Amino acid sequence: MRISTQMLFQQGLNGMLEQQARSAKTLEQLATGQRVNRVSDDPAAAARIQELDRAVSQQTTFLDNIGRTRQRLSTEEGSLESAGTVIRRVRELAVQAASDTTGSEGRRLIAVELRQRAEELVDIGNSQSGEGEFIFAGAQSQTRPFVPDVGGIRYDGDSVRRGQVIGPGTTMAEGDTGDDLFMRIRNGDGVVAAGSVTGNTGTGVIRADGSDSGVYDGTNFTIRFTDPENYEIRNAANTVVDTGAYQPGGVVSHNGTQLVITGAPAAGDEFAVTPARYESAFATISNLADALEQSANSDVARTSQRQAIDDALAQLDRNETRLLEVRASVGARLNTLDNVQESQESLRFSLETLVSDVRDLNYPEAISRLQQELFTLQASQQAFTRIQGNSLFRFL
Template sequence: MRVSTNQLHNTSVQNMTGQQSRINETQDKLSSGLRVRQPSDDPTAAARALDLERAISAVERFNKNGDMARTRLSMSESALEQAGNNLQRIRELAVQAANGSQTPETREQIAAEVRERREQLFQLANSRDGSGEYLFAGSRTRTQPFHMTSGGTVEYRGDQNTREVRVGPGRQMSVDSSGFEVFMDGGTGNGHYQVREAPGNEGSGVIIPADTGVQGIGSEFEAYRVRFAEDQDGNLRYAVQRTRDADGGPEDWEWVQPPAQDGQAPDVSEAPRYEPGGTIEVADGVRVVIKGEPEGAESFAAAAPGDTFSVTASRPQSVFATVDKLATALEREGTGEAFHNAVNRALGDIDLAMENISEERAEIGARLSALDAEEASNEAALVDLNKALSDAEDLDYAEATGRFNQQLTGLQAAQSTFSRVQGLSLFKYL
């Protein structure tokens, strides 16, 4: 076959150009550290790398959501801690005010601090995060949750929903708290039932719920009352009445301790004897403690009854109303039994409010702990995914360096051969 000089020249040039292209490709991979720079390099590895990059991006988004959730939950927990500290201080002030050495003037001073603490609670309930969103508005984070009305009461205008963010492949976490549940849905009494003295009581009796009460009253319409009378020997005795309709009239009350015959009031001599500071069980699981000396009537059926104390179901009450009632008692109730009963009620209600806040803090703490575990899992997943991505697309530098040197040597040999072949001519030998 005849080989022309032009054909030999073109073939040599194409060979050198191809080798130079391969050298450039290898050099590009060495500089980038990637074995797969485009899908044609390794279609299977390229598809695998694309899937892994998507998975890595998803986990990184989970971590960003987790950082946002951590910031918001930490700020909520801090606000609740301050609210709990304020309530603890209010409780200390209530105990201080109940001391017999206090005067109406000093109690008014204590009331002024109580009201200032209430204002701080109001501000804490309207706390915001770094982006200006309210922490305790439920899912309505752009709406101020707590508003003061013209009458001085506090209204909640948020909702009871919460937003959730995804912090892991199978984990969503709430980042909001409902201010209604934290600040507006506290109880009264001991959380199961509440007690109160009758407005016309003339004795020194003070009533509190017994801590052992765990059953509570059957319904919000059920109520009990403890009445006092003196027997012929001057001993103070008590009887218990019950009604199924708290809004009903006198005919709706029945005697349950001691039981009466034919609906008539029980005989005083048959009623239990009153022991100051003793526990009175008004119903199964409903117990109260009455201290002091209540005023007793001549009989339980007397038209002018003696002192009476009521026991009703616990009602929802906001922490702001609880503090308001304490401040009002400090300002108006004086130093008598009405004042001490009001302070005792306030102490019980404050304890419930503090318990409510502590429960919310515990729930936030549990979410933060779960967030720690989820972030640790995400970090471990990122390590595994990045390793798999590296295996799929990263370059073996030792192999690539060897190949580059081999290709470079081949190019140099081709260039040397081309220069010699190009110089060959028959005219040199003629």
């Protein structure tokens, strides 16, 4: 086989170019700190890195959602605490108004504070998150949920509880809606509501207490006193369906309801029993203030006012119970977030470690390899120089 001068030159040049390419690749790895900088470096490793990067990105999204949910729930928890403080203060004022030592002027002053507390509760209901969203407006987070209206306070939010994905297949509600918290509180005992009928002349006051929703069939009925010591129960068709002897503070049971009457009803006095309906916390406070502003200069007026106070006290208890229930739910969700965050952070760390193992460069090995490659390149250059100097004319 004949070896030409051109072939010797080409082989020498190709050898040096290959060594330069290897050295350049190692230098790039040292500069980026990554073993795989392009797919051609290691196709299998590049595919694995892409898969792991997607998993890390997903975990980062989960952690971002957890942080956003925690911020909103923490804001809600603070608002619920403030709302509970308002409700408890309103209850204290109602108890104070019920005292016989509180005169008409004192009750009017209490009514003034009650209206101020109602405005404070509206402000709490319109609380905003750090991102400027109304936390009790449901999915209408850019809409102010509680707005004064002719009939009282209007709710302009919706009933959608927004959720955040905090893990694979795991969604958590990041808030609660204002209608569920403040607007949809059933009155009475939650099953039925009872009240005196206009025109009563006695001092009897009624309250529903412990009715059974599984037995009560949802129909209206009336308790009518035939005399101060006896009553009859009439259905919606005004037919007598039951009778009984009155005992002050005793329980009147009918159709699954539990009703307590106190005071001294007069003959002909009536008490209406109806299914419980929704009553907002704002309406409860407003109705109580209205009642306290009325003159109570007769037994009938004082009885009507006392009925309004008793109704408000029962409803305020239900409001506070609702707030405590939701606050407990918020606390449970915050605890769950802590546990999920710890799990997701651990998983993300494991994934990042895997990515590092596949992609990151082993610096000691790369430096040693670069030195070897540079030495080989230098040797190739020296050999090429010697080959370049070879010629037949040097031996003639």
